[in-house]
Amino acid sequence: MATMTATNVRDVGPKDIQTFNNNAPTRIDLGNIADVPYYVEKRYVRAVDNGDEFQYEEVPVEEFYDDDKEDTLDALIRNVKDQQRESQVVTTSASATVPRGSLTTQPEAVDDFVRNFLVRMSMKKTMQQFQIEWHNLSSAGRIKTNECGYLPDVVKHNEELSEKMRLLESEVDRYRKSAEKAREEFVKMKKERDYHRQHHNRIAQEKNNLVTFVKRLKSHLSTFEPQLDELKSKYDGAMREKMVYKLEKEKLQNELNALKLGSSTTLQNSTEGESGPTQIKLRELRLKEEKKKQAMTNEQRRLTGSTDSTHESNPRDSDFPMDTGNNPYLNRFAEDAFHRSTLTLAKEIEAHDGPISCAAIHPRKHVAVTVSDDRSWKMWAIPEGDMIMKGEGHSDWVSGIDFHPSGNKMATCSGDTTIKIWDFSQKKCVHTFTNHLLPVWSVNFHSCGDFIASASQDKTVRLWDLNSLRCRTVMRGHQDSVHSAELLMFSNIILSSSVDKTLMLWDARTGLAEHTFIGHVNPCNQATFNLRGDTVASCDSKGIVKLWDVRTVKSIVTLDFGPYSANSVSFHPTGQLLTAASSDRTIKLYNIASEQLIPLSSHHDEVQYVKFDLKGQYMISTGRDRTLRVWS
Known part of the structure; x- marks a missing residue:
């Protein structure tokens, strides 16, 4: 692992310190102050790339659906802290195995600490006045570097702890908000899960009821299948017989018409020129046949259910050809x-x-x-x-x-x-x-x-x-x-x-x-x-x-x-x-x-x-x- 230690850039003496007023820079002689070396320190810290630093655990899906106990906010915060502690332990154990270079820390001087504080607080006038008084006292030899030249480590450590405490408080607030939001989402998902569970159970019950009903219907209908088959076969046989009888009826009707036509022609020839009772009977017979045909036509009209005038007789109507069966x-x-x-x-x-x-x-x-x-x-x-x-x-x-x-x-x-x-x-x-x-x-x-x-x-x-x-x-x-x-x-x-x-x-x-x-x-x-x-x-x-x-x-x-x-x-x-x-x-x-x-x-x-x-x-x-x- 690449590391960098502190190096001495150059020795800065007291005579190199300058102060600034509102007009021009002024050189202050600090010859009476003991020479103290100043160092500029650089530090490079590279994160340890270790695959074992983070551990991911697969959370079973059943925990979100089968656990009916609601987690409190304190429990969620405690879980987050435990996870952070485990990650820190893993990071510490991983970093302990890697050799690191040693860093030399130089304590911060009191005057630098005061200056940094005044700069951070934007107190420029106070900073100018401090510069003047500090250098006047230093030039007069009234400041002893062994007593107040360096800031004690405890002050700096306390300041770092305070800053870290503020950061941790902000992190705690952020985690608390995240935990509250996660809890709300968790409660919402639980309600949705319960709703869908109820809906699924209801659909499953309806399906089971329908399956049972269909089975009963099938078993009930199966009892009628033999009767239906028998009735259908009887119907088909009756329709075939009807068609056969109809064809035979038409054939006999045609033969009867031919016989009637031949007999009427014979009678007409035999009684031609006569006006006796035989001619009158023939006329009556023809009228009866015409009435009978008209009655048959009306019966056909009633059976077909026709309400228009399509069955009315017309002298120009075409006659249907006979079905000879020859093609x-x-x-x-x-x-x-x-x-x-x-x-x-x-x-x-x-x-x-x-x-x-x-x-x-x-x-x-x-x-x-x-x-x-x-x-x-x-x-x-x-x-x-x-x-x-x-x-x-x-x-x-x-x-x-x-x-x-x-x-x-x-x-x-x-x-x-x-x-x-x-x-x-x-x-x-x-x-x-x-x-x-x-x-x-x-x-x-x-x-x-x-x-x-x-x-x-x-x-x-x-x-x-x-x-x-x-x-x-x-x-x-x-x-x-x-x-x-x-x-x-x-x-x-x-x-x-x-x-x-x-x-x-x-x-x-x-x-x-x-x-x-x-x-x-x-x-x-x-x-x-x-x-x-x-x-x-x-x-x-x-x-x-x-x-x-x-x-x-x-x-x-x-x-x-x-x-x-x-x-x-x-x-x-x-x-x-x-x-x-x-x-x-x-x-x-x-x-x-x-x-x-x-x-x-x-x-x-x-x-x-x-x-x-x-x-x-x-x-x-x-x-x-x-x-x-x-x-x-």
Whole structure:
């Protein structure tokens, strides 16, 4: 350790002492005073860098929470003093091991002590007078240095003790304030701890009560599960029998009508030109049949709960085609799986100025039509990407579109609550349906071309007649907005999906719901049939896609494409491939036979719609990135 001892700078004699008055310095002769050497002393003190000087003890957390005894102020002060004493002992023991150099202390002279005192007290006049008197007495030899030349050590020691005492008193006051503040904080934290303890205990009790209640409910519900399963199986069997009886009834009714028609024609020919009682009886029979038909119509109106005039007879109303169960498109395809290698991006078309919500494919030509939030629709040649035609007329975003089976007409729906019919030969909108109360989400043509099914936010599905230009049936049953409505090809069955998390099958002729598919836990965005009509695919807002068996009304496959929303689904005509449009900017391809999932990174934003053409040659997709993409 580096040390420094006192060194003699120079010997200062009595003749070197000067006094100062107000005008100029005066030299005083102190020759009679014995020569006394004066020393200037320097001291360097370096702190001992010893790692054992301070000891840190970890305070257990439990002491602050489990000790309920409050520490008094005296105890806190006593703890602080003990810690200081321990630190001093450690410092002393550490410093004792290090050798130090010896320092020689020169006692302070009496006159220097007085001068320093006067300077410290700013007594300049007294200091000047003292200088004069001191040096006069020194020159006269009246001051003896051996008696009053040096200050006794006890005075200096007392002064140092007084200064140290003042410092210690100030430290004690500071520690007392700190201890009081710490005590207040400690009391505050204890109160907060007690509050949170009570709150935790209360929550824990409530949780235990809820757990017990849930267990009782589960045990109670488990007793009803066998009964529910039995009732559900009975209900499904009854609904199947009802459908079978209904079909048989319709078949027998058609045969009866044919027999009545043949018998009436025979009677009419045999009694032609006669005005006897036979002709009168035939007229009465016809009137009874007409009254009976009218009564059946009124009964259907009562069952559907319709309050509008949609069931009023109109001579221009279209007749529903008979369900023969024959689909001519089924004979076009072999039962081969659809391979990923044959599906690649063929064309990207910048179609609209806003997000594209839906698209439709012409039934016979390589033509596609897109609708957008920019309130317009555009027709494109596929796969060249040339625009053929454009239409505007809606006052709000256009949400859905579908081609007439002949390909000469088209229907669009919009957020302005209207459905417009466009005729390509006349190049204009030929009619607008306005019965919906809220935005319309989708439209779909019947395979006969005389009816349109629409789904709306007003919780209804409506069937429109293109010949009488009126709403034939209003189907009410969903509890929330209906997002899609699709007619099964060559059939009178309508499939709808809704925000109420259900799918429903409707009979378009009566407007009655035949089946309800329950299984989604999120709002359904769309549902569609495969070409055979025996399987339904649906998607919801969390990316869950389900495949349903129409005959058993049960889910057969559940696919999780989440967490992003699945906005649209479409079957390949062979029924072996399912595609889904996702909000994560990809198209999900799922091979049903091999259970293989193949995502396609396609759009730059959410994919809104996907659709295969009826021949299975290509697929189109649209998205919020305003593009139409063709995959082949």
